[in-house]
Amino acid sequence: xxxxxxxxxxxxxxxxxxxxxxxxxxxxxxxxxxxxxxxxxxxxxxxxxxxxxxxxxxxxxxxxxxxxxxxxxxxxxxxxxxxxxxxxxxxxxxxxxxxxxxxxxxxxxxxxxxxxxxxxxxxxxxxxxxxxxxxxxxxxxxxxxxxxxxxxxxxxxxxxxxxxxxxxxxxxxxxxxxxxxxxxxxxxxxxxxxxxxxxxxxxxxxxxxxxxxxxxxxxxxxxx
Numbered sequence: 001x002x003x004x005x006x007x008x009x010x011x012x013x014x015x016x017x018x019x020x021x022x023x024x025x026x027x028x029x030x031x032x033x034x035x036x037x038x039x040x041x042x043x044x045x046x047x048x049x050x051x052x053x054x055x056x057x058x059x060x061x062x063x064x065x066x067x068x069x070x071x072x073x074x075x076x077x078x079x080x081x082x083x084x085x086x087x088x089x090x091x092x093x094x095x096x097x098x099x100x101x102x103x104x105x106x107x108x109x110x111x112x113x114x115x116x117x118x119x120x121x122x123x124x125x126x127x128x129x130x131x132x133x134x135x136x137x138x139x140x141x142x143x144x145x146x147x148x149x150x151x152x153x154x155x156x157x158x159x160x161x162x163x164x165x166x167x168x169x170x171x172x173x174x175x176x177x178x179x180x181x182x183x184x185x186x187x188x189x190x191x192x193x194x195x196x197x198x199x200x201x202x203x204x205x206x207x208x209x210x211x212x213x214x215x216x217x218x219x220x221x222x223x224x
Contacts, residue, residue, distance in 0.1 A: 020181045023146050023158035025080040025087075029192040029200035030156060032130040034079040034086065035148050036060055036117070036188055038070050045147040045189035046077060047202065048129040051122030054092075055130075056188030057207050058115040061095060062103040069097075072117075079123045083154045090119035100171075106208075111173025111220050113207040115188075130190050133201035136223040137163050137193050143178055144193075145206060145217065147186025157181075163193075167218070176204045176219040183209065191219045 023030050036046040036056050040063065046056035054077050061069050072092045080087035098114040106113070137143070146158035161180035168174055178191065191204035204219030 019161075020157050020159040022152075022155050025082050025156050029130065029144065029190070029202075030146050030158065031080065031124075031128055032202075033146060033156060033189065034077050035081040037076050037078065039074040039076075040070060042070075043148060043153060043185055044187045045185065045206070046117065047188075047190040048079070048123060049132065049202075050129050051124055051126060052119045053129075054117040054119065055190070055205060056115050056117060057205060058097045058101050058113050059103050059106065059207070060188050061097075061115055064103075067104075075117065077117065077119060077123075081148070081154075082156065088123045090121055090123055092117045093120045094118045108169055108171035109173065110169040110207055110218065111171070111175050113220055114205060130192075130202040131199060133193065133195070133203045133223045136221055137176070137203045139163055139165060141193050141203075143180060143191055143203070145178070145180035145182060145186065145189055145191050147182060147189035147206060149181075149183040150185045151183055153185055161217075164216075174221050175207075176221050178217045178219060180217050182206060182217045186217075191217075 032047040036044045044060035046054040075092035078086040096116045098112040101112045102109045141163045146156045159180040165177035189206040190202040192200045193203045208218040
């Protein structure tokens with residue numbers, strides 16, 4: 001997915017290449033992640049924010065062929081998925097979309113491309129869920145992103161990068177611009193940064209890739 005950017009403030013040069021590699025889904029910050037997939041075959045990434053709540057990108061649940069959203073019961077979350085195995089599997093009981101998000105007008109609503117999935121049973125403990133950042137990161141902050149990318153859908157690929165700028169969609173909603181590598185399939189993944197105490201915090205939700213080579217990502221910020 002590509003979108004036009006507006007009001008971008010870049011402060012860092014683009015990296016020469018990706019540092020992407022497979023990551024261990026059992027350790028922080030990756031242990032909150034899993035694969036979101038529908039019975040119609042679409043696949044994205046999502047992450048636990050509570051034992052029964054997964055956060056992902058809303059566009060992952062929309063079917064352009066029918067111009068409607070999938071039924072919640074047809075959505076599955078495979079927690080800690082790695083090469084056919086996973087820590088647990090849950091079916092989605094219900095989902096809630098961010099108010100105002102319109103998949104037919106993504107350029108205006110990309111910054112609110114968010115869905116909360118309610119699972120049919122809890123997964124893990126609260127310590128396995130992602131901690132949400134209390135403050136927005138600044139340009140230059142070191143970040144990591146892990147997703148089930150199209151070129152490696154069976155394993156979680158992680159990359160290290162930086163926040164390169166801030167932007168907004170056509171509707172004025174904020175976006176984080178970063179240089180972690182991403183492809184279709186990484187949508188809905190958490191963008192993480194370390195806080196002062198060393199704890200990993202989710203600062204954004206990956207929603208789109210723009211520019212050549214998948215090296216410019218856009219994430220919806222989680223902190224106010």
